[in-house]
Amino acid sequence: MPRISKPDTRTGDDGTTSTIQGKRVYKDAPLITAFGTLDELNSAIGLVLTSKGLPDYLKTSLHSIQNTLFHLGSDLDLKDQINGMDSQPHIEDKHVTQLNDMIAKIYSDVGPLKNFAHPGGSQSAAKLHMARAICRRAERNVITLSHTATIGNLTIAYLNRLSDALFIMARSENKREGFTEHVWDSRE
Numbered sequence: 001m002p003r004i005s006k007p008d009t010r011t012g013d014d015g016t017t018s019t020i021q022g023k024r025v026y027k028d029a030p031l032i033t034a035f036g037t038l039d040e041l042n043s044a045i046g047l048v049l050t051s052k053g054l055p056d057y058l059k060t061s062l063h064s065i066q067n068t069l070f071h072l073g074s075d076l077d078l079k080d081q082i083n084g085m086d087s088q089p090h091i092e093d094k095h096v097t098q099l100n101d102m103i104a105k106i107y108s109d110v111g112p113l114k115n116f117a118h119p120g121g122s123q124s125a126a127k128l129h130m131a132r133a134i135c136r137r138a139e140r141n142v143i144t145l146s147h148t149a150t151i152g153n154l155t156i157a158y159l160n161r162l163s164d165a166l167f168i169m170a171r172s173e174n175k176r177e178g179f180t181e182h183v184w185d186s187r188e
Contacts, residue, residue, distance in 0.1 A: 030145040031077055037138040042069045044131035051124035055176065058169060061102055065162065068095050072159070075152025076145060091154040099161040106168045110175050114183065121170070121179035128170035135163040 016024045017032060025032060045062050048054070074088035119129035139159040145151060174181055 034141040034145045037141045041134045044134050048127040075155045091158045099165045106172045110171045116184040118182040121174035122177040125170040125173040132166035
């Protein structure tokens with residue numbers, strides 16, 4: 001497990017950073033871009049968690065997702081092992097299953113949507129929509145990385161499912177808080 005002993009090492013002043021395996025890479029490398037977007041996503045979820053009145057089941061789920069995103073980060077560069085062994089946590093089937101179960105449960109409450117919905121509504125829903133959009137960008141960045149690096153086999157599936165979960169959570173929050181979803185009117 002990585003330890004951060006001193007935040008201002010100044011080793012990145014030359015535009016490089018160190019990977020978990022200790023390799024120096026440029027900060028705009030696809031791996032670091034993917035890490036950075038995951039960090040933004042995790043921070044956006046942290047912002048959602050500041051929403052007043054957020055139901056306990058959402059708080060619990062979002063805290064679990066934040067933790068799982070760190071697992072996902074360790075899945076982004078599998079070509080090297082640490083000390084000859086695969087010692088980092090990874091995305092597992094159970095993580096994808098948890099998202100699938102959550103989506104099904106919330107969907108049974110909010111029902112189908114007949115058209116694209118405008119992001120927004122309540123404050124918590126708007127924050128969830130922002131997290132969803134960042135999740136989609138993280139997914140694109142991880143796909144880009146996958147063209148040149150070996151990544152965990154469930155990372156893209158997890159991010160795809162997570163964006164669906166964040167969307168359905170936003171719909172649930174709008175319903176709970178009494179906001180009508182505004183849908184795309186293609187005739188306007």
